[in-house]
Amino acid sequence: MIKREFKVNIKSFIIWTSILIGMFLIVFLIYPYIITDETMTSLDEMMKIFPEEVLKAFNMDIASISTAYGWLKTEGFMFVLIIIGIYSSILGSNIVLKEESDKTIEYLHSLPVKRSQIMTSKIIVAVIYIFAITLILGIFNYVALLLSGDFEHTQYILLSITPLFIGLPLFAINLFISTFLHKTRKTIGISLGLVFLFYILNVLSELSTKVEFLKYFSIYTLADTRNIITNTKLNLTFVIISLSITLIFIILSYVRYKKKELIG
Numbered sequence: 322m323i324k325r326e327f328k329v330n331i332k333s334f335i336i337w338t339s340i341l342i343g344m345f346l347i348v349f350l351i352y353p354y355i356i357t358d359e360t361m362t363s364l365d366e367m368m369k370i371f372p373e374e375v376l377k378a379f380n381m382d383i384a385s386i387s388t389a390y391g392w393l394k395t396e397g398f399m400f401v402l403i404i405i406g407i408y409s410s411i412l413g414s415n416i417v418l419k420e421e422s423d424k425t426i427e428y429l430h431s432l433p434v435k436r437s438q439i440m441t442s443k444i445i446v447a448v449i450y451i452f453a454i455t456l457i458l459g460i461f462n463y464v465a466l467l468l469s470g471d472f473e474h475t476q477y478i479l480l481s482i483t484p485l486f487i488g489l490p491l492f493a494i495n496l497f498i499s500t501f502l503h504k505t506r507k508t509i510g511i512s513l514g515l516v517f518l519f520y521i522l523n524v525l526s527e528l529s530t531k532v533e534f535l536k537y538f539s540i541y542t543l544a545d546t547r548n549i550i551t552n553t554k555l556n557l558t559f560v561i562i563s564l565s566i567t568l569i570f571i572i573l574s575y576v577r578y579k580k581k582e583l584i585g
Contacts, residue, residue, distance in 0.1 A: 322442035334450050337408040341458050349465040352389045378527035383550055390472040398546050401484055406516045409451050409488035413495030414508035416443045421503050440578050451488045476553045483544040486563040490540050493570035500577040
């Protein structure tokens with residue numbers, strides 16, 4: 322079962338990983354040429370125009386984009402968190418449901434396996450792929466940063482694992498939602514909608530103290546890149562919350578899937 326799941330999901334894994342690596346490869350190749358003393362002067366002037374709250378929302382008040390690593394700490398990890406969030410969400414919404422949508426559920430039922438075993442094999446493969454895309458991107462950027470200039474190694478390593486803290490719970494939440502549906506086309510919109518809703522709530526919470534409470538409704542708060550940049554350490558509370566949300570929704574998915582009426 323697990324070997325089959327790796328084969329079935331390898332194509333999407335390669336595509337999403339290639340998108341991320343391709344994007345950062347372009348950045349590392351062109352950044353030294355577009356960031357000069359002249360352009361930095363212009364950027365510094367432009368930054369003065371933006372309100373402090375806006376700069377804070379993108380970590381630009383505590384990190385300069387004068388280097389590739391500085392860009393990575395601001396806009397760079399914004400893209401990483403969004404793309405890995407989308408990948409994890411789509412993986413969660415499709416990995417079980419596509420068997421019904423593609424009419425392959427009958428094949429699985431013909432095998433001497435229980436529903437819980439089907440769910441377990443799919444979860445194991447999905448979690449491995451989420452860890453793998455995070456690890457591959459982390460290693461790629463680490464090597465690129467070694468070649469491009471100085472950076473804070475411990476800080477970068479901590480930053481590079483933050484996508485796990487949003488990827489795993491987003492996977493689990495969408496996995497649970499998928500157990501109420503029968504067609505994958507209905508889940509794509511939900512997956513993307515959740516990612517962008519959570520991200521927007523997190524950004525809005527940084528813009529004003531009046532809406533700071535919104536961060537408690539966003540999975541993206543758990544990445545907490547700002548804390549890592551300023552203190553070079555993980556927020557263990559957020560790590561525990563992330564793992565707890567993941568575990569709770571995986572358990573709920575097992576319970577719901579066992580009761581679900583499957584369409585063959």
